[in-house]
Amino acid sequence: MRIRFFASLAVLALMSAPAIAEDLVLLHAAGSLRGALSDVAASFEAATGTKVKAKFGASGLLKDEIAGGAKAEVFASANMEHPRALALAKRSGPVVLFARNKLCALVRPGLAIEPATLLDRMLDAEIKLGTSTPRADPSGDYAWEVFRKADKIKPGAYALLDKKALQLTGGPTSPPAPPDRTIYGNLLAQGAADIFLTYCTGALAAQKENPQQQIVGLPDALAVGADYGLTVINDASAPAYKFALFILSTEGQQLLAKHGFAAPGAAP
Structure with a gap:
């Protein structure tokens, strides 16, 4: 239903498009989508x-830029909250x-470390626990969701993890990643x-660059899924709608899957 609604908007955009089509689509996207959406864009x-x-x-941070007037057409977020905020503010169309x-x-x-011992090692005072920055980067918000789940297993764990977590990336003053790393x-x-809570897709990419680094799955009691939302900003060009639909297409979804992302209908 949501994809059909998205498609109907694209048809309206195409009907009202100028005779000369735009030759550039402006995409703002979560950093965790860099590899996947770069491939989608190339196709x-x-x-x-x-x-x-x-x-x-x-x-x-991208949401705040768009809300502040930055020129963008398609916004692909690592959560549903940020694109919905733009939609509620009447800055964009529906969120998919x-x-x-x-x-x-x-x-x-x-x-x-293995899944069964992960929480104990995260709580260990000698272990440096890295995260992204909550509120600025959904990866950080998801990490704090892990902390809340940890508190149900070991009361007091939230306060310890909240205090010790190192917000190393994703903030407005965080250092950028080296090129192509x-x-x-x-x-x-x-x-x-020593441990970094991040997306499994990001962990896979990091392990390809650093084969000795380990990926440990979160046990069921700590597991947190991430839903990614897509929206088209008001007054976007017709090609921008076409690109959004391409992301949702079979080809686009196959390219996302190659980078470890699950389809919208799959279990998180």
Whole structure:
């Protein structure tokens, strides 16, 4: 139903489009989507001849930029909250769930951890626990959701984790990742953290760059899923609607799956 509604909006946009089509789509997207949506954009460009100019970053910061008047057409967020805020403010159209992710623990080489012992090691005073910045970056919000779940297992765990967590990325003053490297793997390699709570897709990308780094799945009692939302900003060009639909298409979804994202209908 939501995709059909999205499609109907695209038809209206195409009907009202000028005779000369725009040749550039402006995309704002979560940093965790960099690899996947870069591939999607390349396929879209090859199929249509329309270029996609992408800006990747923390979804909360991108949302604030758009709300403040930054020029954007398609917004792909690592949560549903930020695009819905734009829709509620009448800055964009409807919000569509287009991909799913979940949190994993990226662990430095040599540190013995398995799902059953993960919480104990996270609570260990000697272990440096890295996260993204909550409110600015949904990955940080999801990490704090893990902390709340931990408190139900071990009362008092939330306060300890909230105090010790190192907000190493995703904030307005956080250092950028090196070119063509994942920030999470790089931070572990530098020794800034022993464990980093991040998206499983990001952990997989980091492990490809740093094969000795470990990926530990969160046990069921701590597991947190991430729903990704897509919206088109008001007054976007017709090609922007076409690109949003391309993300939702079979080809777009297959490219997202290659990077570890689950389809909207899949269990988180």
